[in-house]
Amino acid sequence: GEEVAQTPKHLVRGEGQKAKLYCAPIKGHSYVFWYQQVLKNEFKFLISFQNENVFDETGMPKERFSAKCLPNSPCSLEIQATKLEDSAVYFCASSQSGVGGGAGQPQHFGDGTRLSIL
Amino acid sequence: KNQVEQSPQSLIILEGKNCTLQCNYTVSPFSNLRWYKQDTGRGPVSLTIMTFSENTKSNGRYTATLDADTKQSSLHITASQLSDSASYICVVSALGPSGTYKYIFGTGTRLKVLA
Numbered sequence: 651g652e653e654v655a656q657t658p659k660h661l662v663r664g665e666g667q668k669a670k671l672y673c674a675p676i677k678g679h680s681y682v683f684w685y686q687q688v689l690k691n692e693f694k695f696l697i698s699f700q701n702e703n704v705f706d707e708t709g710m711p712k713e714r715f716s717a718k719c720l721p722n723s724p725c726s727l728e729i730q731a732t733k734l735e736d737s738a739v740y741f742c743a744s745s746q747s748g749v750g751g752g753a754g755q756p757q758h759f760g761d762g763t764r765l766s767i768l
Numbered sequence: 769k770n771q772v773e774q775s776p777q778s779l780i781i782l783e784g785k786n787c788t789l790q791c792n793y794t795v796s797p798f799s800n801l802r803w804y805k806q807d808t809g810r811g812p813v814s815l816t817i818m819t820f821s822e823n824t825k826s827n828g829r830y831t832a833t834l835d836a837d838t839k840q841s842s843l844h845i846t847a848s849q850l851s852d853s854a855s856y857i858c859v860v861s862a863l864g865p866s867g868t869y870k871y872i873f874g875t876g877t878r879l880k881v882l883a
Contacts, residue, residue, distance in 0.1 A: 654811070683871075690855070693873040706868050741811055749861055749869035754800060757871075759811030 652676060656742050656760035657724075663732050664768055671763045672724040675744030681705065682725050683745070683757060684717060688738040696740075699725065700748060729765075737767045770795045770862050772874035780880045785848055789877045791841040791858030799861035799869055803832050803843050806855045806876070815843070815856075848881045855879070 655674040663669045675682050680701055685693040695709040699719040710717070714732075719725040729736055743757040772793045781787050793801070800819050804812035816825045816832040818841070824833045829846045845852055858874040 685873075690876075692875045693857075693871075695870060706866070706870070708864070708866055708868075708870075743811070749799075749871055754817065754861065756802070756814035756817060757812075759813070761809070761811045 654742055654744050654758050654760035655724075656740075656763050658763060659761070660764045660766070662766045662768060665734060666731055669729045669732050669736070669765055669767075671727045671740050671742075671765070673727070673742030673744075673760060674724045675742070676758055679744035679746055679758070681745045681748045682719055683743040684725075684727050685741045685743065686738045687741060687762070693741065696727070698748070705748060732765075732767045734767050737765060739764050770860075770864075770870075770872050772858055772860050772872050774856075774858050774874040774877050776877060777875075778878040778880070780882060781848055783848060783850060783881050783883050787845050787848060787879065789843045789845075789856050789858075789879070791843070791874055793839050793841070793858070793860045793872070793874075795839075795860045795862035795872055797863050798836065798839075799863070801832075801834055801841050801861075802859040802871075803830070803841075804857045804859060806857055808854070812857055845879075848879075850881050850883060853879060853881045 682699045684696040697707045698705045714730045717727045739762040741762045743759045747755040775790045803815040806812040820836040831844045855876040857876045864870040
């Protein structure tokens with residue numbers, strides 16, 4: 651598709667439950683990025699993929715967060731044993747190029763999934 | 769520490785007026801600087817991308833400038849419209865401690881355009 655599609659738009663979970671978010675990147679984009687935005691503040695980088703391979707996972711809280719980008723499937727971000735502090739909007743972005751020297755290509759963002767932990 | 773600071777935090781202007789948003793960064797080494805517009809409830813949309821060798825780049829009524837020596841960028845909006853009401857985010861690409869480039873996001877400037 652021509653847009654990054656994130657589902658669901660809203661997700662409500664009780665503390666301790668699992669949450670799974672999905673992202674379909676723009677067709678032909680090799681790179682996928684996940685970000686967390688808390689209370690409309692700055693974007694916190696979580697993880698990036700080059701095709702189905704993890705490119706950079708230095709932002710991931712590995713104890714409870716995991717992510718995948720499998721061929722012919724939407725990418726996913728899963729949070730186990732959710733905590734109140736996980737409440738945020740999670741954005742996915744895709745790009746034709748990764749983060750590197752030079753200008754690069756723009757990131758195209760989805761509209762996010764709002765995760766509320768009660 | 770790599771940081772991107774934006775000012776002002778928020779701004780209110782009247783329709784038709786011009787405004788300038790500021791972005792200062794301490795990122796080094798620097799690869800490129802991007803401005804995004806984020807409407808309420810939506811994801812950010814790219815406005816401009818500049819490398820360190822570019823001084824200015826325009827996209828319609830949006831003009832971004834970059835001074836790599838002083839590590840400052842600005843986004844100038846001409847003849848503002850109600851639809852310009854949004855958050856504007858400055859993003860800098862920098863080499864991280866792990867040896868890979870990362871995007872460093874500013875906290876944004878919230879612009880409100882009044883009729």
